[in-house]
Amino acid sequence: MQIHIVQQGQNLNQIAQTYSTTYQEIVRTNEIPNPNDLAVGQAIVIPIRGQFYWVQPGDSLSSIGRKFGFPAAELARINRIPLNTALQVGFRLYIPAGKRRSAEFNAYVEPRGNTVAPNLERSAREAAPYLTYLGPFSFQIRRDGTLKEPLLNNFREIAAQNNVTLMMAITNIENDQFSDEIGRIILNNEEVQNKLLTNIVETAKKYGFRDIHFDMEYLRPEDKNAYNNFLRKAKSRFSREGWLLSTALAPKTSAGQKGKWYEAHDYKAHGEIVDFVVIMTYEWGYSGGPPMAVSPIGPVRKVLEYAKTEMPSRKIMMGQNLYGYDWTLPFVQGGQFAKAISPQQGIRLASRYNVPIQYDITAQAPHFNYTDENGKQHEVWFEDARSIQAKFNLVKELDLRGVSYWKLGLSFPQNWLLITDNFEVEKKR
Numbered sequence: 001m002q003i004h005i006v007q008q009g010q011n012l013n014q015i016a017q018t019y020s021t022t023y024q025e026i027v028r029t030n031e032i033p034n035p036n037d038l039a040v041g042q043a044i045v046i047p048i049r050g051q052f053y054w055v056q057p058g059d060s061l062s063s064i065g066r067k068f069g070f071p072a073a074e075l076a077r078i079n080r081i082p083l084n085t086a087l088q089v090g091f092r093l094y095i096p097a098g099k100r101r102s103a104e105f106n107a108y109v110e111p112r113g114n115t116v117a118p119n120l121e122r123s124a125r126e127a128a129p130y131l132t133y134l135g136p137f138s139f140q141i142r143r144d145g146t147l148k149e150p151l152l153n154n155f156r157e158i159a160a161q162n163n164v165t166l167m168m169a170i171t172n173i174e175n176d177q178f179s180d181e182i183g184r185i186i187l188n189n190e191e192v193q194n195k196l197l198t199n200i201v202e203t204a205k206k207y208g209f210r211d212i213h214f215d216m217e218y219l220r221p222e223d224k225n226a227y228n229n230f231l232r233k234a235k236s237r238f239s240r241e242g243w244l245l246s247t248a249l250a251p252k253t254s255a256g257q258k259g260k261w262y263e264a265h266d267y268k269a270h271g272e273i274v275d276f277v278v279i280m281t282y283e284w285g286y287s288g289g290p291p292m293a294v295s296p297i298g299p300v301r302k303v304l305e306y307a308k309t310e311m312p313s314r315k316i317m318m319g320q321n322l323y324g325y326d327w328t329l330p331f332v333q334g335g336q337f338a339k340a341i342s343p344q345q346g347i348r349l350a351s352r353y354n355v356p357i358q359y360d361i362t363a364q365a366p367h368f369n370y371t372d373e374n375g376k377q378h379e380v381w382f383e384d385a386r387s388i389q390a391k392f393n394l395v396k397e398l399d400l401r402g403v404s405y406w407k408l409g410l411s412f413p414q415n416w417l418l419i420t421d422n423f424e425v426e427k428k429r
Contacts, residue, residue: 001421002051003385005359006042019046031413033344034351041357042347043366043384045417050097055087068095103395103423104402106133106167106278106317109409111151121154123408128162130419132426133211135167137407139203140174141182145195147203156207163427167246168209170200171216178217180260187219187226197237204243210428212238213278215248219264228269235273244275251281251303251319255310271311278404279307282321287337291327291379293365295320297390304398317404320391322412324382329369342410346382357384364390385414392422402426 004015012035016023027035029047053064061072061083076083079093109124111117124134136155140148147170159166172182186193200212212234219227235245247270250261255268270277281300285292300318307316324346325338341349346366350357353370360367367381395403402423405415419425 001048001417002046003389004044004046005386006038006040006044008040010038011036012038015044015046019048019052021046021048029413029417031344031411033348037351039347039350039355039357041359041366041368042350043357043386043414045385045414047417051095053093053095055089055091055093057089059087059089061085061087064093064095069098070096097421100422100424101396102426103400104132104276104317104426105130105419105423106135106402106404107131107322108135108137108169108405108407109155110137110407111153114151116151116153117409120409121158123411124155124158127405127408127416128158128164130416130425131162131164132402132428133165133167133404134159135169135213138169138171138173138215139200141170141172141186141196143174143182143185143192145186145192145199147196147199149203152207160208165211165244165428166207166209167211167213168200168204168207169213169215171214172219180218180220180223183216183219183223183227183264187223187230193230193233197234200234201237201241204241209243211244211246211275213246213248215278216264217248217250218260221260221263224264224266227264228266228273231270231273245273246276246278247274248278248280248319249307251279251299253302253306267307267310271307271315274315276315276317276401277307277311278317278319279303280319280406282319282406285325285381287325287340288334290331290333291325291329291338291367291381293360293363293367293381294324294383295391296360296363296365297387297394298362300391301394304394304400308398313399314401316398316400317402318391318395318400320388320403320405321383322405322407322415323410324380327379329377329379340410341380341382342412343383343414344411346380346384349378349380359386383412383415385418388412388415388418389422392418396422 012023065072136150172179238245249265252262282295285294323340326341327338350368355368355370357366357368365387366384369379
């Protein structure tokens with residue numbers, strides 16, 4: 001597939017003709033929300049196998065072949081031109097698709113309230129063909145070792161129909177907040193701990209979970225070793241059932257990183273104990289903070305490169321957001337919070353207010369500013385095909401296990417298109 005960036009004056013018919021496809025196919029695959037009013041700078045995935053390349057000054061078949069990893073003779077054969085031909089600037093070459101490697105993909109789904117919203121279940125159905133794991137969020141640990149269950153609705157059936165492994169996401173959330181006291185009790189009281197593990201086994205068998213996933217956050221720093229020992233105990237228990245064990249980790253860049261989110265998360269120990277980890281490489285830009293990319297590639301890279309020094313790369317799943325934020329300006333710390341938006345909503349906003357979408361090369365993220373009907377200025381950072389392709393390239397470069405998405409429910413069809421172009425999704429059922 002190919003990513004096209006809309007230029008001033010372009011329309012979908014022109015773009016379709018350029019790539020020998022159709023208007024209808026581009027709209028259908030991208031679920032384009034503004035087909036008759038494209039935003040300048042909007043990224044569109046062209047649904048073709050492989051891609052086209054237009055010859056630049058100084059190019060030769062050899063230099064183009066090196067760029068894309070193909071012998072010059074192969075490019076000449078595919079494009080039906082002589083090997084020694086002098087390429088004209090602007091000449092269109094077809095570049096075949098490269099070999100895809102296998103990778104695993106997880107997505108959390110978080111029902112809220114007393115019912116599962118129809119769009120949330122629909123989102124899970126649409127994503128399931130591209131997933132290895134589906135994690136309803138979350139089973140909350142109570143102080144007595146019992147579990148408060150999330151709404152599961154039809155997620156079991158969706159997983160089974162799509163050969164997806166159900167992930168049992170277990171948290172120390174109490175009253176909608178991560179609780180270090182829940183962590184203290186579970187990690188230090190053997191009686192309650194054993195009761196919890198028994199309840200997990202019974203629940204996993206009841207619903208068919210085959211990966212047990214602990215997302216224990218904001219633990220007391222002094223509970224680091226207790227958490228490691230708990231995971232060893234859990235691994236022994238769950239291995240007898242033939243289940244996987246995984247954990248979610250805060251995005252650290254050193255073993256001694258300070259801060260309550262980080263200190264109890266021991267990368268080296270988790271890498272030795274569990275089958276894989278999800279590293280939460282997002283929320284640099286967050287609803288209560290200043291406007292910036294949610295997952296800028298530089299900080300993401302630093303976290304993942306550090307993780308590789310502590311554990312095998314194929315145990316690492318890169319966390320990736322499926323959303324962006326719309327900040328009202330001027331930003332005031334502790335004031336109004338940014339609104340979460342989907343990539344599709346980001347495109348609609350740029351189109352509605354007729355503003356160009358910019359792309360920050362350093363962060364590898366799209367953004368734009370607009371003024372609303374009330375004269376309020378806004379700054380938007382979100383995700384698009386370019387930003388997700390940059391992350392997929394990082395997964396391949398660092399030889400990671402795959403990608404874990406937080407969270408389903410906000411539409412980003414281009415992400416799923418690019419998964420199929422870059423990877424073979426591994427299924428475990």
